[in-house]
Amino acid sequence: MPSQIADAVDLVLIKTASNGDSRAFAKLVSKYERRLKIFGMRFFKNETDCDDFVQEVFIKVFTGLKSFRGDSQFSTWLMRIAYNTAINAINRRKECVSLPENFEILDTTSDLEEKQLREMTASVIRESISELPEKFSICIVLYFYYDMSYNEISIVTDLPVNTIKSHVFRAKKLLKDRLAEQLA
Known part of the structure; x- marks a missing residue:
């Protein structure tokens, strides 16, 4: 409403x-x-x-x-x-598309070690997204950081909804692989 x-x-x-x-x-x-x-x-x-x-x-x-x-x-x-x-x-x-340097994961703790880990994770995520092909990074940023639906991203990018779904799926897979590699 x-x-x-x-x-x-x-x-x-x-x-x-x-x-x-x-x-x-x-x-x-x-x-x-x-x-x-x-x-x-x-x-x-x-x-x-x-x-x-x-x-x-x-x-x-x-x-x-x-x-x-x-x-x-x-x-x-x-x-x-x-x-x-x-x-x-x-x-x-x-x-190139990138997340701003001041991007951070919400901090819900005062523990310094955990805060440093969160900052490092945010940095790795930011770097990983910037290394994605542009078509994937745009879709993943609109999907997760702007909370746009596949239909809204389709309207914004002028790409078919199924292409958006594919780009988001592939971007998530690439990010998962890169993050697992970097955080291991």
């Missing part, structure tokens, strides 16, 4: 913003900016590039707002634009 309310609020903001209300668009930016920054840090190596990416995405969203048909959630449409923008930027810059 809260999701339906949020979707309805988004639709009102979209309609109002597409009619020229800058305050409505500012509310959309405020609501989704953090999500886009986190998403952008998966692709870019520094905050400046990430900020440029977020700005470019919101410019594209603003100029294309009237084309949003509502066939999917606004957040899915937004992430599709973000994904395409990131891939285009990467192709221009030839950077």
